[in-house]
Structures are given as structure tokens and as C-alpha cells.
Amino acid sequence: xxxxxxxxxxxxxxxxxxxxxxxxxxxxxxxxxxxxxxxxxxxxxxxxxxxxxxxxxxxxxxxxxxxxxxxxxxxxxxxxxxxxxxxxxxxxxxxxxxxxxxxxxxxxxxxxxxxxxxxxxxxxxxxxxxxxxxxxxxxxxxxxxxxxxxxxxxxxxxxxxxxxxxxxxxxxxxxxxxxxxxxxxxxxxxxxxxxxxxxxxxxxxxxxxxxxxxxxxxxxxxxxxxxxxxxxxxxxxxxxxxxxxxxxxxxxxxxxxxxxxxxxxxxxxxxxxxxxxxxxxxxxxxxxxxxxxxxxxxxxxxxxxxxxxxxxxxxxxxxxxxxxxxxxxxxxxxxxxxxxxxxxxxxxxx
Numbered sequence: 401x402x403x404x405x406x407x408x409x410x411x412x413x414x415x416x417x418x419x420x421x422x423x424x425x426x427x428x429x430x431x432x433x434x435x436x437x438x439x440x441x442x443x444x445x446x447x448x449x450x451x452x453x454x455x456x457x458x459x460x461x462x463x464x465x466x467x468x469x470x471x472x473x474x475x476x477x478x479x480x481x482x483x484x485x486x487x488x489x490x491x492x493x494x495x496x497x498x499x500x501x502x503x504x505x506x507x508x509x510x511x512x513x514x515x516x517x518x519x520x521x522x523x524x525x526x527x528x529x530x531x532x533x534x535x536x537x538x539x540x541x542x543x544x545x546x547x548x549x550x551x552x553x554x555x556x557x558x559x560x561x562x563x564x565x566x567x568x569x570x571x572x573x574x575x576x577x578x579x580x581x582x583x584x585x586x587x588x589x590x591x592x593x594x595x596x597x598x599x600x601x602x603x604x605x606x607x608x609x610x611x612x613x614x615x616x617x618x619x620x621x622x623x624x625x626x627x628x629x630x631x632x633x634x635x636x637x638x639x640x641x642x643x644x645x646x647x648x649x650x651x652x653x654x655x656x657x658x659x660x661x662x663x664x665x666x667x668x669x670x671x672x673x674x675x676x677x678x679x680x681x682x683x684x685x686x687x688x689x690x691x692x693x694x695x696x697x698x699x700x701x702x703x704x705x706x707x708x709x710x711x712x713x714x715x716x717x718x719x720x721x722x723x724x725x726x727x728x729x730x731x732x733x734x735x736x737x738x739x740x741x742x743x744x745x746x747x748x749x750x
Contacts, residue, residue, distance in 0.1 A: 404538035423449040430516040440509040448495045455487050456531045463535050488524035581635045596634045603627045615654035641680040650687040653748050656724045662713035663742050667698040690748050697741040
């Protein structure tokens with residue numbers, strides 16, 4: 401840890417201003433003790449406080465050494481008492497002989513010194529205590545600042561780890577199903593199997609190459625989602641349709657990577673899987689009042705008993721939005737008249 405006063409210009413200025421007021425207070429105290437004004441008072445006060453301020457600055461180094469072990473032992477207390485006594489003695493002796501050297505013709509200085517001596521010792525001890533308390537305060541503030549920095553780094557690390565964990569839960573079922581479909585198509589339709597493998601590799605390359613802490617544009621997300629939907633169309637054929645209504649001015653807005661894919665996965669799972677009819681997935685994107693609104697809806701068979709899901713997809717999306725945007729983003733879902741709708745509201749500025 402650097403010297404808390406010498407390493408900071410503002411603190412150094414405040415330090416000297418404080419000693420200016422201490423000098424004024426000392427002059428008043430010595431005037432009271434001597435009983436009258438002495439021509440020695442002002443030079444004595446200036447020299448006295450200049451010397452003690454220098455001693456006070458140098459006290460940081462033994463103080464830091466005594467506190468290196470971060471313990472409050474009797475040895476440390478003894479060291480502080482010893483350094484205090486030595487500081488006061490040095491201050492008194494140096495002040496006396498230095499002032500005498502610069503005021504050789506002032507006859508009342510010995511009497512002035514004798515009258516003010518007890519007060520000098522008292523103020524010396526008092527100022528030493530203030531200096532040590534100030535250094536303890538600086539150390540405490542420094543430790544608190546270091547603790548806050550470490551906690552911020554730890555929180556960032558935990559957040560990054562949680563984001564990676566949540567993202568890792570997104571794709572396994574889709575990947576397994578796609579590979580099974582490729583396996584079947586290699587026999588029935590090799591050309592389709594080849595096309596599906598190419599799209600699948602492009603999709604996975606995007607999913608694995610992006611970092612969670614680096615946001616991507618809506619344009620990138622939509623391009624990758626179209627790959628995902630094309631892969632699913634190979635699996636489900638004419639049972640799956642898609643529609644888009646996307647505002648061009650929204651395409652450069654940033655968002656977490658792969659934040660939308662679980663919502664389309666849910667739409668296919670609860671739409672195509674559980675219905676014998678064709679399912680249409682509609683995507684509507686608009687941006688108003690500083691927010692990006694993404695609405696994903698799909699029809700579903702109301703007569704079919706829906707398999708109860710774990711809700712992992714929506715929970716993960718909600719949690720990732722919370723980690724990325726805080727309380728500025730939200731997600732909600734509704735079921736009405738055979739239409740399942742998920743709406744996302746994302747700040748237009750990350």
C-alpha cells in the first residue's frame with residue numbers, strides 16, 4: 401500500500417491545511433500558557449508544526465510495518481507507544497534548538513519555552529494519536545476498497561459461470577433429435593441428410609463460437625434462428641410453417657447470444673410434437689420507447705393433453721435476461737384461443 405497522503409495530491413493539500421489550523425490553535429494555547437504575546441510565538445509555532453508534520457508523514461512507514469501482521473498484539477501496542485514517545489521527544493528537541501538557532505537575539509524564548517513545555521508534550525501526544533487514528537482510517541478504507549473490488553470480481557465470475565451453465569442446457573435435445581433425423585435421412589434421402597448436416601454445423605458453430613458476455617445483434621440471432629427452423633423443417637416437413645414481421649430499424653439492437661432459440665424450441669415441442677395439424681410459428685419484432693419487443697406465437701391443439709414440461713427453457717431465458725439486463729428486461733407468456741404467445745421486452749441499449 402502506498403503512502404496515503406504523499407501518493408494523493410488532494411490529501412497532501414488537505415494535510416497541510418490541517419496543520420495550518422493546528423498551528424493557529426497551538427499559538428492560542430501557548431499564548432494562554434505564557435500569559436502574553438511573545439515575538440518568539442509565530443516563528444516557534446511555524447517551525448514546530450512544520451517539523452511535526454514531517455514527522456507525521458514519516459510515521460506511516462513504521463506504522464505500516466507494525467501492522468503488517470494484521471494482529472492487535474501487545475508487541476504492536478508497545479511499538480506504537482515507543483514510536484509515539486520517540487516522535488514527541490524528537491519533535492520537542494529539534495524544535496527547541498532549531499528555533500534558538502534562527503532567533504539567537506530573542507531574550508524571552510527560554511522563558512516562553514519553559515512556560516509552554518508541558519503543553520507542548522500534551523499537544524505532541526494528542527497529535528500523535530490523531531495521526532495514528534488517521535492512518536488506521538486510511539488502512540480500513542483501503543481494505544474495504546480492496547474487498548469491494550474482490551467481491552465485484554467474484555460476482556462477475558459467478559455471473560459468467562451461471563450464464564455458461566444456463567446456456568449449456570439449451571441444445572442437447574435438439575442436437576440428439578437432429579442427429580437421429582440425419583441418421584434416418586442417410587437411408588431415405590441422402591441429399592436432404594447432407595443439407596441438414598451443413599445447416600446443423602453452421603448452427604452449432606454460431607452457438608459455440610459466441611461468448612455469453614459479448615452481446616450479439618438481433619440480425620445475427622435471427623439469421624441463426626432461421627438455420628434452426630430450416631433444420632426442424634427438414635424433420636417435420638409441411639407440418640411446420642414460419643412467418644416473420646420484423647422492423648428493419650430493430651436489427652442492430654444487442655442481446656445475449658442464443659436467447660431466443662429456447663422459445664422456438666418450446667413452440668415446436670408444444671406445437672408440432674403434440675399436434676397432428678400443421679403449426680405456424682409467427683415472429684413479430686418492433687422497437688418503441690427505447691425497448692425491443694419480440695413476440696413469438698404458435699398455434700397448438702387444445703384437445704390434446706399437453707405433456708407437462710419442466711419449464712427449463714423459459715426459466716433459463718428469464719434468468720439470463722435478469723443476469724444480463726437486471727430488472728430492465730422482462731418476459732411473459734400467455735395461452736388464449738389456441739395460440740401460445742411469448743413476449744420479450746429488451747432495452748434497446750445494453
